Amino acid sequence: xxxxxxxxxxxxxxxxxxxxxxxxxxxxxxxxxxxxxxxxxxxxxxxxxxxxxxxxxxxxxxxxxxxxxxxxxxxxxxxxxxxxxxxxxxxxxxxxxxxxxxxxxxxxxxxxxxxxxxxxxxxxxxxxxxxxxxxxxxxxxxxxxxxxxxxxxxxxxxxxxxxxxxxxxxxxxxxxxxxxxxxxxxxxxxxxxxxxxxxxxxxxxxxxxxxxxxxxxxxxxxxxxxxxxxxxxxxxxxxxxxxxxxxxxxxxxxxxxxxxxxxxxxxxxxxxxxxxxxxxxxxxxxxxxxxxxxxxxxxxxxxxxxxxxxxxxxxxxxxxxxxxxxxxxxxxxxxxxxxxxxxxxxxxxxxxxxxxxxxxxxxxxxxxxxxxxxxxxxxxxxxxxxxxxxxxxxxxxxxxxxxxxxxxxxxxxxxxxxxxxx
Amino acid sequence: xxxxxxxxxxxxxxxxxxxxxxxxxxxxxxxxxxxxxxxxxxxxxxxxxxxxxxxxxxxxxxxxxxxxxxxxxxxxxxxxxxxxxxxxxxxxxxxxxxxxxxxxxxxxxxxxxxxxxxxxxxxxxxxxxxxxxxxxxxxxxxxxxxxxxxxxxxxxxxxxxxxxxxxxxxxxxxxxxxxxxxxxxxxxxxxxxxxxxxxxxxxxxxxxxxxxxxxxxxxxxxxxxxxxxxxxxxxxxxxxxxxxxxxxxxxxxxxxxxxxxxxxxxxxxxxxxxxxxxxxxxxxxxxxxxxxxxxxxxxxxxxxxxxxx
Numbered sequence: 217x218x219x220x221x222x223x224x225x226x227x228x229x230x231x232x233x234x235x236x237x238x239x240x241x242x243x244x245x246x247x248x249x250x251x252x253x254x255x256x257x258x259x260x261x262x263x264x265x266x267x268x269x270x271x272x273x274x275x276x277x278x279x280x281x282x283x284x285x286x287x288x289x290x291x292x293x294x295x296x297x298x299x300x301x302x303x304x305x306x307x308x309x310x311x312x313x314x315x316x317x318x319x320x321x322x323x324x325x326x327x328x329x330x331x332x333x334x335x336x337x338x339x340x341x342x343x344x345x346x347x348x349x350x351x352x353x354x355x356x357x358x359x360x361x362x363x364x365x366x367x368x369x370x371x372x373x374x375x376x377x378x379x380x381x382x383x384x385x386x387x388x389x390x391x392x393x394x395x396x397x398x399x400x401x402x403x404x405x406x407x408x409x410x411x412x413x414x415x416x417x418x419x420x421x422x423x424x425x426x427x428x429x430x431x432x433x434x435x436x437x438x439x440x441x442x443x444x445x446x447x448x449x450x451x452x453x454x455x456x457x458x459x460x461x462x463x464x465x466x467x468x469x470x471x472x473x474x475x476x477x478x479x480x481x482x483x484x485x486x487x488x489x490x491x492x493x494x495x496x497x498x499x500x501x502x503x504x505x506x507x508x509x510x511x512x513x514x515x516x517x518x519x520x521x522x523x524x525x526x527x528x529x530x531x532x533x534x535x536x537x538x539x540x541x542x543x544x545x546x547x548x549x550x551x552x553x554x555x556x557x558x559x560x561x562x563x564x565x566x567x568x569x570x571x572x573x574x575x576x577x578x579x580x581x582x583x584x585x586x587x588x589x590x591x592x593x594x595x596x597x598x599x600x601x602x603x604x605x606x607x608x609x610x611x612x613x614x615x616x617x618x619x620x621x622x623x624x625x626x627x628x629x630x631x632x633x634x635x636x637x638x
Numbered sequence: 639x640x641x642x643x644x645x646x647x648x649x650x651x652x653x654x655x656x657x658x659x660x661x662x663x664x665x666x667x668x669x670x671x672x673x674x675x676x677x678x679x680x681x682x683x684x685x686x687x688x689x690x691x692x693x694x695x696x697x698x699x700x701x702x703x704x705x706x707x708x709x710x711x712x713x714x715x716x717x718x719x720x721x722x723x724x725x726x727x728x729x730x731x732x733x734x735x736x737x738x739x740x741x742x743x744x745x746x747x748x749x750x751x752x753x754x755x756x757x758x759x760x761x762x763x764x765x766x767x768x769x770x771x772x773x774x775x776x777x778x779x780x781x782x783x784x785x786x787x788x789x790x791x792x793x794x795x796x797x798x799x800x801x802x803x804x805x806x807x808x809x810x811x812x813x814x815x816x817x818x819x820x821x822x823x824x825x826x827x828x829x830x831x832x833x834x835x836x837x838x839x840x841x842x843x844x845x846x847x848x849x850x851x852x853x854x855x856x857x858x859x860x861x862x863x864x865x866x867x868x869x870x871x872x873x874x875x876x877x878x879x880x881x882x883x884x885x886x887x888x889x890x891x892x893x894x895x896x897x898x899x900x901x902x903x904x905x906x907x908x909x910x911x912x913x914x915x916x917x918x919x920x921x922x923x924x925x926x927x928x929x930x931x932x933x934x935x936x937x938x939x940x941x942x943x944x945x946x947x
Contacts, residue, residue, distance in 0.1 A: 407834055408835035414750040414769070484755060529728065530751065530752045
């Protein structure tokens with residue numbers, strides 16, 4: 217059915233639009249103005265109308281870990297959070313390292329998903345870091361990128377081969393940077409709080425040494441690399457300098473790295489346990505600076521659902537990660553826009569335009585002819601995060617009870633309403 | 639004082655008044671220990687369970703004897719001989735003990751924070767008998783009790799703590815307790831075994847053992863676990879002993895009446911020489927005796943806490 221989104225403040229950074237105007241939807245696409253007759257009117261007065269958000273880093277857990285999340289529940293959470301496209305990481309069971317699993321995910325998403333799902337294939341078979349996956353087959357089946365996320369590609373030689381080989385298929389390579397010999401059993405950031413809590417620390421170098429490695433490999437091979445979830449001041453600086461030299465490196469950070477520090481672990485809070493770990497005030501400030509100056513291209517959630525039984529245990533034994541789809545936009549508004557770090561159009565760039573560009577997917581724009589993927593949100597509405605209301609199957613969020621700004625009113629995917637605020 | 643604290647998870651947030659109260663109670667308990675018949679009825683009808691996920695000789699026996707001397711019913715669970723070995727999680731194990739009517743759960747666990755997790759889910763008092771690298775509060779209390787016995791007061795004492803501070807829960811609990819009671823703590827250890835930002839816990843970091851020991855009232859050596867050498871944290875036992883161990887020559891730098899302490903079990907020839915372990919100023923055996931007194935005091939305080947409920 218035809219739809220018109222009226223009276224909203226349209227922020228479409230790809231087209232340099234930031235003004236009150238109407239958006240016309242027909243046949244699942246954004247179109248030029250048509251007569252109001254026979255069209256469904258969505259009143260967006262007081263709201264921002266933007267291209268649907270794109271999360272380039274989520275874990276949908278299906279196949280294999282349906283007790284944590286499914287494609288149905290994960291995409292429902294995405295829709296609730298204003299995301300119209302998500303790219304899901306390959307650490308499923310079986311690992312998404314072959315065309316059959318990619319096809320399974322795409323079929324399942326087609327049938328049960330609320331938003332567009334773009335599978336990411338594994339760089340190496342079984343994510344073991346030993347042999348390359350069939351990268352050509354993965355791409356042909358619909359994988360939009362490759363990554364061994366959750367695990368690093370520990371061998372520099374293997375990573376170099378992956379970059380060079382993947383260039384033959386023009387598929388982005390996303391690197392999870394973590395030097396295991398530096399992690400050395402660590403479970404939180406190494407610093408005052410790890411000493412205070414008696415928990416094993418993970419030094420910044422565990423991340424930064426591999427960020428440096430991959431920047432050097434990208435520079436040497438000329439193949440682009442995307443660095444996942446940067447968390448430290450050092451990583452930001454390495455990437456900033458690389459970009460100045462013209463290295464084709466892009467990177468993402470996550471809302472928790474600009475809104476929380478390792479102090480959140482006090483009390484052995486397992487919902488503050490993630491990988492990379494929450495860092496210090498200094499790192500949070502540096503990550504914000506990197507978001508501001510463009511060093512950070514994208515904000516991704518690293519949405520990592522875990523069952524309560526995997527979190528309600530000793531800190532050392534607790535699973536890494538937090539859910540993020542249903543809080544990301546509010547955290548971006550509250551901690552970045554409202555604090556004057558970046559403007560709203562810049563936030564939309566990092567939550568939609570840039571990740572779409574990095575993955576090469578048709579999203580991130582309200583241009584005529586583009587898929588009608590739209591988010592409508594009230595940036596000023598206050599919300600109290602309540603995990604029991606999450607659409608995600610898992611509730612492992614450190615933000616329960618937080619007062620945040622920004623509430624999603626509508627999420628429209630391909631012209632259909634995927635979420636509407638009750 | 640009116641005791642309100644439910645659990646003893648660490649000394650991090652325990653006040654000077656509370657520590658003093660425990661030490662005073664332990665003095666009374668030590669008197670009982672010196673009697674011919676070491677049994678009093680104070681905890682008759684109370685139950686104490688020791689729940690140990692790690693091996694222990696002195697701490698577990700010390701708690702068990704402390705309970706028995708006070709006429710409490712005591713029982714032991716070790717991870718290998720219980721449902722834990724069948725895969726039961728910590729909270730289920732803890733709740734099971736709780737609903738059996740246990741008054742005090744004494745817990746040792748290889749994970750930092752495990753007693754904190756348990757304490758939030760049980761009505762019984764939880765006493766931390768050592769959690770990971772975090773705290774071992776009852777050890778620090780018996781150390782402080784021993785220092786007070788010998789030195790009269792903790793205020794202004796210079797205490798040198800030497801060795802593997804990184805992995806030591808004994809060191810951390812002593813830092814907190816000694817700071818709260820007004821002692822000054824100096825540490826020296828191989829740089830690889832010094833936790834990051836440790837000076838922010840209120841201790842002075844020294845580059846050498848000699849610097850830390852100088853004019854010390856108390857010299858405490860930590861146990862060096864020999865497997866640390868295998869993980870590359872120090873090159874050899876002999877180099878460790880030479881630079882970071884305590885011997886008679888180094889001891890001369892401390893005050894002439896300095897106490898020699900060690901939480902045990904001792905690696906003779908590694909962190910301290912046999913000559914030092916058996917030195918006339920070594921109070922290592924007294925620490926063990928005082929451990930029973932401290933644990934009697936704690937069981938007494940915590941098992942009776944619920945009488946007022």
